[in-house]
Amino acid sequence: MSKFWSPFVKDLVPYVPGEQPKLAKLVKLNTNENPYGPSPKAIAAMQAELNDNLRLYPDPNSDRLKQAVADYYGVQTAQVFVGNGSDEVLAHAFHGLFQHGQPLLFPDISYSFYPVYCGLYGIDSVQVPLDEQFQIRVEDYARPNGGIIFPNPNAPTGSPLALEAIERLLKANPDTVVLVDEAYIDFGGETAISLVDKYPNLLVSQTLSKSRSLAGLRVGIAVGHPDLIEALERIKNSFNSYPLDRMAIAGAAAAFEDKAYFEQTCQRVIESREAVVAGLQKLGFEVLPSKANFVFARHPGKDAATLAAGLREQGVIVRHFKQQRIAQFLRITIGTPEQNQALLDALQGL
Ligand SMILES: *Cc1c(COP(=O)(O)O)cnc(C)c1O
Secondary structure, eight states: OOTTTTTTHHOOOOOOOOOOSSSSSSSEOSSSOOOOOOOHHHHHHHHHOOOOGSOOOOOOHHHHHHHHHHHHHHHOGGGEESSSSHHHHHHHHHHHHHHSSSSSEEEEEOOOOOHHHHHHHHHOOOEEOOOOOOOOOOOGGGGGOSSEEEESSOOOTTTOOOOOHHHHHHHTTTTEEEEEEEEGGTOOOOOGGGGTTTTTTTTEEEEETTOOOOOTTOOOOEEHHHHHHHHHHHHHHHTTOOOHHHHHHHHHHHHHHOHHHHHHHHHHHHHHHHHHHHHHHHTOOOOOOOSEEEEEETTTOOOHHHHHHHHHHEHHHBBOOOOOGTTTEEEEOOOHHHHHHHHHHHTTTO
């Protein structure tokens, strides 16, 4: 703390990202990165941008990327917003679409950035408990609200919510924005983007950090009614007109265009996930049903914090949350088959 800090900064409670250890050779299964590299076509597209043109500002509207997203999903470019990581897209949505005097609703077990943005933008919130099976029950969201947000599949549980349930939520809340954070949708879930033409209160966000293996590039998108997109553009153009640089625009567009590579790598992660679930169950773990690139598991006889520490000693890093209701769970990212085997071998001895 310093005398130069504003009272506002003093009271902020920032997000704490998963550790990015500097040590090599670790089996890093703690931040849901993709074990396979980005599309070679995306890398080539970025390399082609490394030239004299870098003296020029990038396209402030990232039109090339918006077109690639619009083509991929069969929507209009006016229904697409892009930002510097989906965290930034989410921030603009909190700022521009959720500040309405009523509390924002999100699950008690959910992405821990949501309460941080509520703090940053002064938005009241109510955390709605997941049911006993750690699932979202849409009936529990039938209360006055200034918006609703949840990840689908949920994080850190990995559990999906059916489109039919999302539609019930949209119908029950026609006067507030429902934001579906689809950071992990490509690993077996069903995107709600198919519903955006029908529900003007639906905003869907996605990231290129997980399924398109570009966490280091920082690109996120949102799809929804042009009126919602315009709100995000107004915030963006009041904050930073050039959130995406030339490499990010080119690389992200090429990643969307390379459907074959994308589908193949997602399928490999999905197959590995099923192998990890089977391996964990064989070791006595209870694993929540997952449609993400991670699993959430607990052992009835072993303490999660002790397991996480034991894994770390063997060079395997997983994520453990101290939050009381999930303190006995480990969140484990799906890695390559070799990394997954290293995880299972290390757990065997603990
Ligand atoms: C990873 C993640 C994000 C953020 O993705 P970035 O595009 O890397 O900022 C958003 N929401 C959830 C639920 C995530 O897990």
